[in-house]
Amino acid sequence: MTANNPESKATEQSPAAIRVRNFLVAVAAIALTVAIFLGLQTQNPSATLTEMAEASTPYAVAKTNGKPTLLEFYANWCTTCQAMVSDMAALKQQYDEPLNFVMLNVDNSKWLPELVEYRVDGIPHFVFLNDKGEAIAQTIGDQPRSVMEENIKALIAGRPLPYAQTTGQFSSFSAPVAPAKASATDPRSHGGLPQG
Numbered sequence: 001m002t003a004n005n006p007e008s009k010a011t012e013q014s015p016a017a018i019r020v021r022n023f024l025v026a027v028a029a030i031a032l033t034v035a036i037f038l039g040l041q042t043q044n045p046s047a048t049l050t051e052m053a054e055a056s057t058p059y060a061v062a063k064t065n066g067k068p069t070l071l072e073f074y075a076n077w078c079t080t081c082q083a084m085v086s087d088m089a090a091l092k093q094q095y096d097e098p099l100n101f102v103m104l105n106v107d108n109s110k111w112l113p114e115l116v117e118y119r120v121d122g123i124p125h126f127v128f129l130n131d132k133g134e135a136i137a138q139t140i141g142d143q144p145r146s147v148m149e150e151n152i153k154a155l156i157a158g159r160p161l162p163y164a165q166t167t168g169q170f171s172s173f174s175a176p177v178a179p180a181k182a183s184a185t186d187p188r189s190h191g192g193l194p195q196g
Helices: 006-011 015-043 049-055 059-064 079-095 109-117 145-157
Strands: 069-074 100-105 125-129 135-140
Touching: 049 079, 049 100, 059 069, 059 100, 069 079, 069 109, 079 100, 079 145, 100 109, 125 145, 135 145
Parallel strands: 069 100
Antiparallel strands: 069 125, 125 135
16 A cells, blocks of 8 residues: 555656766766866966966066076976976066066077076076176076075075075086187187197
């Protein structure tokens, strides 16, 4: 007699109703997963080296605009450069107004004179330039964000950098050509005879 009871019929569901309910639960779970994934992607935008370079101050402008400069030599293949990009992007966002951020790709032969001038033999290679465009310190390799930030703060304030000349993990790099030898007309030769 329980089969004729209206209450028991109300609690029983047909197989089709169960399938529809399960389908709706699955669709809702997929939609929720996609929403969470997209939300996480927009919360943590990760910059790339190429994007950072495109947004950086041109080197010629940085040398003459009267602001201190953080010059970074990098390469897209450099894993240490890639590992530091999110910290560097955050520092750029925080200190972009009082400081030039300049990125020079070591794979671009256009920067060969600068590679030689700053003796770049490992990347990332950071050169800190004062507001007159003069190099006052260099660091090579992976640097903790806190170290970079303290150096940036000191550079902006015109104080000595607390972590100048530091070296962390880096990728080796050799400029494609060696610097020219000194000649009698080279001011570095101090009037001596050319070395042959």
